Amino acid sequence: MSVGLIALLDDVAGLVKVAAASLDDIAGQAAKAGVKAAGAVIDDAAVTPNYVHGFTADRELPIVGKIAWGSIKNKLLFLLPAALLLSLFAPWVITPLLMLGGAYLCYEGAEKVFHLFAPHEAEQHEASLEPASLASTSLEDQKISGAIKTDFILSAEIMTIILAAIDVENFWTRAAILAVAGIGITIAVYGAVALIVKADDFGLLLARKGRTQTGRASGRFIVKAMPGFMQVLSLVGTAAMTWVGGSIVAHGLYEFGFDGPEHIIEAAAHWAQAALPSIAGVAGWFATAAVDFVFGLVLGAILIPIAGYIIAPAWRTIKHALPRRA
Template sequence: MSVGLLALLDDVAGLVKVAAASLDDVAGQAAKASAKAAGAVIDDAAVTPAYVKGFTADRELPIIGKIAWGSVRNKLLFLLPAALVLSILLPWLITPLLMIGGAYLCYEGAEKVFHLFAPHQAEQHEASIEHTALAATSLEDRKVAGAIKTDFILSAEIMTIILAAVEVPDFWTRAAVLALAGVGITILVYGAVALIIKADDFGLWLARVARTGFGRALGRSIVVAMPVFMHALGLIGTAAMTWVGGSIIAHGLYEFGIAGPEHVIEAAAHWAEGAFPAIASIAGWVATALADFIIGLALGAVLIPVVGYAISPLWRVVKGLVPRRA
């Protein structure tokens, strides 16, 4: 009896070791795959703080919490199953769907640029397509809904990059890696966003209660610097949204045999690397982002009238055909 018990315990210990090794492999794969998606993750973090602009301090963290929870739902309930199913059954459909999302990011980015230079016309355009938005009870609801919608596109790119980087054939291990990386990235992004948007409150607290002159001066400096930083971050977020969309479109066109935009981006990167050899990698990245931004902005500028005069009226017709509930 004792021999059988020892054998059973030995088997259990062996299973625990295998499970631990599997978990370690999943964690390692998730970390490696997440690093590949670092660019899109940074873009996501840069875009999000703009959605709490204009709200009181007590609503900032709840809004970020709502967006973060929506991001987790996006990744785990929709994107994770869709990515796994599409990768097995319809892998050819992934690129077109990503391109549709990329076009949406281009439109959003171009609309924000349009609002920056022609606010009156941009507000008229936004008012004309207000019907297409889902009903929301408040400005906060609309902001959260818009943030979650944008997050869905960026999360789709992140999850696709992670899926492509996963080097395990087993279906369930791939699913575990995607889930772990998706949740980890969400915590990282929205944790960083929460710290950014509460930095001014920390600076104000420091300016009031710090015991040294240096501490109080540091607090005042943070308070003064944060509005400028948030404005700059908003501009970076708009640019990031646009260049991510442009990058998705360029890569998608390349997959379909239209290599012109991709070759232009590569040529710009090679030129920048040759022109600034001391900072070749940085120069190449900047040139690539700039080329992606120009492509995205051009496509978004085309989509603004298309949305206003074609997609929005068509959507209103479709909505009119659907009976409303009392």
């Protein structure tokens, strides 16, 4: 009896070691895959604070929390199973879906640029897409909804990059790595966003209650610097949205045999690396991002009238044709 118990305990210990090794491997693979998606993660962190800008301090963290929860649901409930199933049964669908998402990002980025240079015309365009709600919480709800939609596309890119970087055959291990990486990235992104949007409140507290002159001066500097920093971050977020969308569409076109945009992007990167060999990697990245941005901006500008005169009227017609709920 005692020998059987010892053997059973030995088997349990062996299973625990295997499980621990598997968990360690999952965590390691998730971290490695997350690094490969760093570019899209940075874009996500830069874009999100735009949706919190303009609200009172007491609503900032709740809004970030709602967007973060929407991001978790995007990744775990929709994108993770979709990515795994599509990779198994219809891998050819992934690229067209990503291209649609990239085109949406280009449209969003171009619309923000349009609003910057022609606010009146941009507001008319936005009003033509969907009638505004009169509910008191409509602006907050619309901002959260818009942020979650944008996060869905950026998260789709992140999850696709992670899936491509996973070097594991087992289906469930791949699912676990995707889940761990997705949750970890969401915590990192929205933790950073929460710190950014509350930095001015921290600065104000430090300016008022700092124990030293240096601490109070630092608080005043943070308070004065944050409006400019948020403006810069807003511009970076718009640029990031546009260049990520342009990159997705250009790469998708390349996979379908339309390699013109991809060749221009590669030529720009090689030229920048040759012109600045001491910082070749950084120069190549900036050149690639710049051409991606221009390509995405042009595509988005083309999509603005298409959205206003074709997609929105068609969508309204479909909605009116559907039976209304009581």
